Amino acid sequence: MKYNVIILGAGPAGLSAAVYMARANISTLVLGLPDGSRASWAHNIENYLGFPDGVSGKEFKERSVAQAKKFGAVIVEEEVIASNYSENGGFYVETSKENRYEADFLILALGLSVKPSGVKNEVEYIGKGVSYCSTCDGFFYKDRPVVVIGNKDLAAKEALDLVPFASKITVVSHEKKFEMSENFLNKLKLNNADLVTGKALEIVGDNEKVNGVLMDNNEIIAADGVFFALGNMGSLDIARFLGIEINEKSKAVLVDKSMRTNIPGIYAAGDCTGEPYQVSTAVGEGAIAALEIIHEIRNKKG
Ligand SMILES: Cc1cc2nc3c(=O)[nH]c(=O)nc-3n(C[C@H](O)[C@H](O)[C@H](O)COP(=O)(O)OP(=O)(O)OC[C@H]3O[C@@H](n4cnc5c(N)ncnc54)[C@H](O)[C@@H]3O)c2cc1C
Incomplete structure (x- = not known):
């Protein structure tokens, strides 16, 4: 089955986008591990609106997953290991369980990709090996x-x-x-x-x-x-595979104000697009990306 949209990442950015997509009745697959979201590790989130006493990262994660599922988003907890252009048009995403999923649109929301290697001369030899x-x-x-x-x-x-x-x-x-x-x-x-x-x-x-x-x-x-190739595949790794522009200095996927990358059909949201690294911005960016895609899909249908 080909989905309209695959959202990579099940943190605040990905799940916020999923709520919008699912409520708009657009077939959406979320690939990601809710427990891997940085928000789920927070002891108490006190600066997100609507929780005057704060909310633990664990509870915030559980509520977000429940909300996305309630509206029909499919969340598959698999690790993404590759993504590329599909011969059928659109894109495919592969997971470590050797499953392959296809969609017309992608939203990259895999969070921060900072994995310092600690190996001397790594940066000096970029492009030289x-x-x-x-x-x-x-x-x-x-x-x-x-x-x-x-x-x-x-x-x-x-x-x-x-x-x-x-x-x-x-x-x-x-x-x-x-x-x-x-x-x-x-x-x-x-x-x-x-x-x-x-x-x-x-x-x-x-x-x-x-x-x-x-x-x-x-x-x-x-x-x-x-x-x-340290850790899991992050947004920047996927971006490099697909030829998406990255700011190598700030380690951020480049997007315009509609959260579009330079590749038509691919959007990005949340920490992977750079600072500020906040739940509120991730949720907002996920919503913007989703609304833009909904608009694009509806415009195409005429
Ligand atoms: C300890 C801590 C406390 C924090 N406290 C606050 C706070 O109080 N207030 C605040 O606003 N912000 C806080 N933050 C920052 C906040 O958590 C992040 O800004 C927010 O989680 C970003 O959301 P995101 O969806 O972009 O990324 P994330 O929440 O990191 O989600 C990324 C998602 O992608 C998935 N993923 C990544 N790679 C793969 C892969 N290869 N395959 C499948 N899935 C993958 C992860 O499993 C996860 O589901 C805190 C961060 C930390 C670490």
């Missing part, structure tokens, strides 16, 4: 060795996307073990990827291009490309 998107840059590493830093499904996906190109793939987990699904782990092994646990300390190179990664055991893993 450091990358965040294998779909975008994999081609440049034909027959060359690469390292992927990360230990979840996102890292697995990035590494597997590099299989047709790279001569050797090493996946480095900063944690003691890999936390990706069994299926991904098996696929990596089948494709002869090296799975290494340990801390990557520094990107090494000649200032113009990357040569490798210095590990905490003093070994250097030779690599021409280093792909960072």
